[in-house]
Amino acid sequence: MTESAESSAGSSAGSSVPPRSSAAPAARVPGLHAVVPAGGAGTRLWPLSRAGSPKFLHDLTGAGRSLLQQTVDRLAPLADGVVVVTGERHAAAVLDQLPDLRGSVLAEPSPRDSMAAIGLAAAVLAEREDDPVIGSFAADQVVEAGPAFGEAVRQAVVAARAGYVVTVGIRASGPSTAFGYVRTGEPLGLADAPDACRASGFTEKPDAATAAAYLATGEYRWNAGMFVVRASVLLDHLARLLPVLHDGLREIARAWDTDARDDVLARVWPGLQRIAIDHAIAEPVAAEGGVAVVPGDFGWDDVGDFASLGDLVPADAEGRHVLGDADAVLTLDAARPVVVPGSGRLVAVLGLDDAVVVDMPDALLVTTRAHAQQVKGVVDAVRAAGRDDLV
């Protein structure tokens, strides 16, 4: 099996999400403040997604709402508030999509990875609220918004109040090689969160054999990067593990709701360390026994590539997965095509199974589902060819 085929099989395995699941009534979780990091270019979805028009701003499931909007739609009924952290470049587009969030969009002057993004939100909320619990949920994932999601968040908040950094472990629908895994340890014994367990560790994306071995143990779940934690707990860990980053974020947070915000941001932000929250907090704290995992038994996908997107976009009567105007697509002797007709032109596919055709006004990608994970290489080549205008 080739690496690409593995990757494809892996990412396909994640796609058990009903794309248009009806929003079920969710019970509010008092004290929870949702944080939505909206970053990342979605490189593997080029040329649909790109730095200037990233994945989270797109409707990638045909639901009529962008991934960002769907994320906020899902969280708003649960939380006391929703804060979006995004780049300055995208703040206007975020507010266009979410006009109700004016005042709740934190704009980063430059990308500083997920620890700075989530840490900034935690520090700002810690200034604004009384010991808030924050729940961080990426803006570019597809999640089945139903009772199971609400229950996972509820138990996660209980465990967070008990002092844990809590992650949601997604029930794996197959041995995906596209996701990292979290390993579940012994139950925490929390009365109101009976399913919460200690997290005994995190893994990077495994190879196929390792992924299969993980699943055989019954102990591993997909790490969706969802973190629920008291802001004070997160900031205390940060102060201990990355004190300079902590102090910088705290200084910015104190100035955030004042006239000094821009000055402090301009002075402090550029020097902040770039690090993912996984490496900054989750892994070292898990090693200390301070991370909990609650099971997430709901459909989830990170729409990491076009194979995944193809599984999320419902097939039409001809078995085609068209994100956009199906009348603009004509297929003949071509099974399971994934087509994004994004330029207004007619797209005709003949004699290719599992083709991926992404037709944008300035760039066209032709590939197959099996090569979906390698689209990043195309973007690298586009950049190497001096066409930064296209990425």
Next chain:
Amino acid sequence: MTESAESSAGSSAGSSVPPRSSAAPAARVPGLHAVVPAGGAGTRLWPLSRAGSPKFLHDLTGAGRSLLQQTVDRLAPLADGVVVVTGERHAAAVLDQLPDLRGSVLAEPSPRDSMAAIGLAAAVLAEREDDPVIGSFAADQVVEAGPAFGEAVRQAVVAARAGYVVTVGIRASGPSTAFGYVRTGEPLGLADAPDACRASGFTEKPDAATAAAYLATGEYRWNAGMFVVRASVLLDHLARLLPVLHDGLREIARAWDTDARDDVLARVWPGLQRIAIDHAIAEPVAAEGGVAVVPGDFGWDDVGDFASLGDLVPADAEGRHVLGDADAVLTLDAARPVVVPGSGRLVAVLGLDDAVVVDMPDALLVTTRAHAQQVKGVVDAVRAAGRDDLV
């Protein structure tokens, strides 16, 4: 072997033409008048070629000249004159490409197939010249313009003067299923045309086994639809075999260089029979022993589909066959792609071997070389979808 694979192998077999062969000095053949039927939409080359912008108007080899221009370039040094027969719709475009041919472009009010087109030219030239020999060469083929072509034409004219309808039989480079064949009989024994033989018959496009059997005999050559014949001989055959069509064409020809042309055309042309010259003349006259074949041992291709086009467009350093701006094409893990970047956009191909990507401003085709012959089905489907604007 699938039908499409056969077809592809077949049409590839024809592609032994050096696309940029330097024009060799050709000896004039006195009394020869070249006739160039410029018709046919080149349906299998959609969306590059289409009814409004047909194959013969395109540079399909990257030579910098359209197929029509290359055809005239090749014939002008040999013949006393060149006449192009085309549809009214394309007459202006033909003259744009060939400004020297003003007065030598015969515009048909509507398509009436090759017998009417060539018959019209023969009848008009018979009015203008003293017993001319006409040589008909399609405007949409790629032919190696060298001494072998000139010699074939020279011998064909000798045989034509002896009263034969003469066809040029192309040396088959493989058992193509994309072309018809002509079978060579006994030598005619003409002193100045030692290679001219009687044609013992024509065949339609064979299946692969039949094609292989043909080649094994050593008697079969590809029928390129090149006909050389005295205008009077052609018209006499026509008068005998299709007298009404003959009379109509004669009436039009008598009026052609007069003020009555438009009136006569409007009255007579619409009623002319639609028939190919192969069925009207070549086959029945061959059965009577009146057709000769001279060998054409030069590179030839009818550029019938994108597989054939891919073979004609030279590979670049990366092994890609790009008709157009190679800088607009980016390939990764994709062997032997055939790409027509015709919209100004970047075309990226990842992980597909033998892909065919034809990117025009209003339509995109994605297929493979093996499916090149089936592009006609796409055009049918485009039409069925009500998108006549695109075909």
